[in-house]
Amino acid sequence: MAIPKLLHPYALPTREDYVTIVSGDGATITDANGTTYIDALASLWYVQAGHGCRPIIDAVHAQMNQLATFHTFDRFANEPSEELAARICDVVPLADPRVFLANSGSEAVDTAMKLARISHFRAGQPDRTIIISRDRGYHGVNYGGMTAQGLPLNKEGFGPLLPDVVQAPADDLEAMATMFAENGNRIAAVITEPVQGAAGVFPPPDGYLEGLRRLCDQHGAYLIFDEVICGFGRMGTWTASEFFGVTPDIITFAKGVSSGYVPSSGAVLARNVVEPLEADDTWMLRHGYTYSGHPTASAASLANLDVLADGLLDRAKKVGARLSEGLKSLASDGIIDSARGAGAVWAAKLNDGRDAISVRDAMLERGVIPRPIGDAIGFCPPLVITDEQIDRCVDTLAEVASA
Numbered sequence: 584m585a586i587p588k589l590l591h592p593y594a595l596p597t598r599e600d601y602v603t604i605v606s607g608d609g610a611t612i613t614d615a616n617g618t619t620y621i622d623a624l625a626s627l628w629y630v631q632a633g634h635g636c637r638p639i640i641d642a643v644h645a646q647m648n649q650l651a652t653f654h655t656f657d658r659f660a661n662e663p664s665e666e667l668a669a670r671i672c673d674v675v676p677l678a679d680p681r682v683f684l685a686n687s688g689s690e691a692v693d694t695a696m697k698l699a700r701i702s703h704f705r706a707g708q709p710d711r712t713i714i715i716s717r718d719r720g721y722h723g724v725n726y727g728g729m730t731a732q733g734l735p736l737n738k739e740g741f742g743p744l745l746p747d748v749v750q751a752p753a754d755d756l757e758a759m760a761t762m763f764a765e766n767g768n769r770i771a772a773v774i775t776e777p778v779q780g781a782a783g784v785f786p787p788p789d790g791y792l793e794g795l796r797r798l799c800d801q802h803g804a805y806l807i808f809d810e811v812i813c814g815f816g817r818m819g820t821w822t823a824s825e826f827f828g829v830t831p832d833i834i835t836f837a838k839g840v841s842s843g844y845v846p847s848s849g850a851v852l853a854r855n856v857v858e859p860l861e862a863d864d865t866w867m868l869r870h871g872y873t874y875s876g877h878p879t880a881s882a883a884s885l886a887n888l889d890v891l892a893d894g895l896l897d898r899a900k901k902v903g904a905r906l907s908e909g910l911k912s913l914a915s916d917g918i919i920d921s922a923r924g925a926g927a928v929w930a931a932k933l934n935d936g937r938d939a940i941s942v943r944d945a946m947l948e949r950g951v952i953p954r955p956i957g958d959a960i961g962f963c964p965p966l967v968i969t970d971e972q973i974d975r976c977v978d979t980l981a982e983v984a985s986a
């Protein structure tokens with residue numbers, strides 16, 4: 584074994600032993616030795632439609648045959664990206680929105696942060712530059728989203744971060760209210776995941792998202808929901824905004840929009856955010872990625888949205904119910920400390936003294952791949968997972984955690 588040429592993301596640069604994945608089918612993947620595993624985190628929280636989903640594969644193939652790629656900078660358009668934007672506008676609870684397309688969650692977040700600021704700037708409020716995020720938040724790795732992260736280790740050593748991007752304590756609405764009281768007319772936006780995912784799956788306290796909405800309304804700031812994990816089916820609804828009944832001004836999305844078959848992401852902007860950008864028809868938006876509106880990524884997303892609409896949103900509710908019941912029963916038996924989550928994304932907080940990485944490794948040996956996060960084991964399976972496979976995830980955790 585040798586250190587591979589590929590420098591892996593979020594990995595030890597000295598690691599030599601990787602599990603090489605060669606194929607996937609439904610909620611399972613298979614490695615180069617022929618071992619098949621349950622993909623209990625839908626890769627990295629994104630393969631809602633499962634592996635080997637024929638309609639998405641066929642749509643990508645057809646689009647590639649017709650027009651694999653062309654940009655959407657001024658003055659060009661393509662049908663799949665226009666159609667995708669329209670479809671997304673139809674399923675989000677925002678009034679008369681528009682959609683900006685990108686490729687990754689990090690790009691979606693940095694887009695949301697930039698567009699929030701420039702919208703205020705264009706509306707004659709150039710001092711509104713402060714963006715507040717929450718401790719425990721994960722918003723990707725580009726400089727905007729990294730600065731907005733509430734996970735300090737991920738920010739260490741990368742040099743100066745973005746000015747005017749600050750964190751509030753994760754669940755403390757009073758602390759957020761104080762920040763507004765001190766700087767209300769300089770705040771451009773609050774960004775939060777409706778359910779904090781990468782930090783360990785933390786649903787919002789009761790009334791918290793409503794409280795953020797109120798504060799933003801009172802002080803003229805935008806509310807951004809980072810729905811990169813929660814959006815597009817994970818909650819059993821199209822958006823977490825719909826699930827929690829709180830409407831933000833901007834929604835970022837990625838992962839579930841295409842189930843990751845081709846990277847696809849973006850930000851949905853409500854009318855109040857878009858309006859200042861449309862006010863002067865000589866002003867140009869100087870923001871965009873080479874692959875914004877990529878036709879093949881858009882075709883993959885459109886096919887994936889069809890698959891979600893065709894039963895998977897409902898299935899997500901059942902997946903979440905069975906998974907959470909299983910984890911809660913482990914908690915009541917004392918095998919784990921507790922279960923937390925919402926929709927079809929859950930985490931098992933381990934008992935004191937249990938190491939999440941060792942638990943994950945032992946589960947991996949038994950053919951189930953969840954994600955170790957801090958003191959917890961995360962589950963966010965493909966929505967096509969069967970009841971038997973869900974039970975196997977829970978039983979395998981029970982076996983390992985009680986050993």
Ligand SMILES: Cc1ncc(COP(=O)(O)O)c(C=O)c1O
Nearest residue numbers: 687688689721722723809811812
């Ligand atoms: C809420 C949230 N925002 C942003 C990101 C960054 O997405 P990406 O890794 O595609 O850049 C993630 C990734 O997990 C995420 O969970």
